[in-house]
Amino acid sequence: MTAEIVVERDVERVFHLQCSCGSALVSTEKKIACNTCGKSLQVRRVRKRGASPVAVEYHFACCFCGVALVSTKKLATCTHCGQTLQILRAEKRTSRTSPSPLRHAMIQDFERLCISLGVGILIICFFYGLIMD
Secondary structure, eight states: OEEEEEEOOOOOOOEEEEOTTSOEEEESSSEEEOTTTOOEEEOOOOOOOSOOOOOOOEEEEOTTTOOEEEESSSEEEOTTTOOEEEEEEOOOOOOOOOOOHHHHHHHHHHHHHHHHHHHHHHHHHHHHHHHHO
């Protein structure tokens, strides 16, 4: 039996830098100051062609037995219960866009029409009640 797991992407980048003074630095920020010499270092993005050296790891719990799993592939077998799990990418929800100005104006006109008809019916009922008395 194959279970499908939907994983939301929550990636925090870790930058490994080496200062010109020789000290190694690790940070999640793109700008860091060296602890040894005080020099400021900044991470810049360089676009390269070809395969990315970044390895993606998926951390999740087995949906059958609850054991924590780590996998670099989208298909993993639980070491505890032996079930095969398939990781699927979650679709991002699109934000609801506001209605167009024309649609917004039409909605307002419809609301005004309904209110006007309601008031008109109340006035007719009032006068009809006066006539019948």
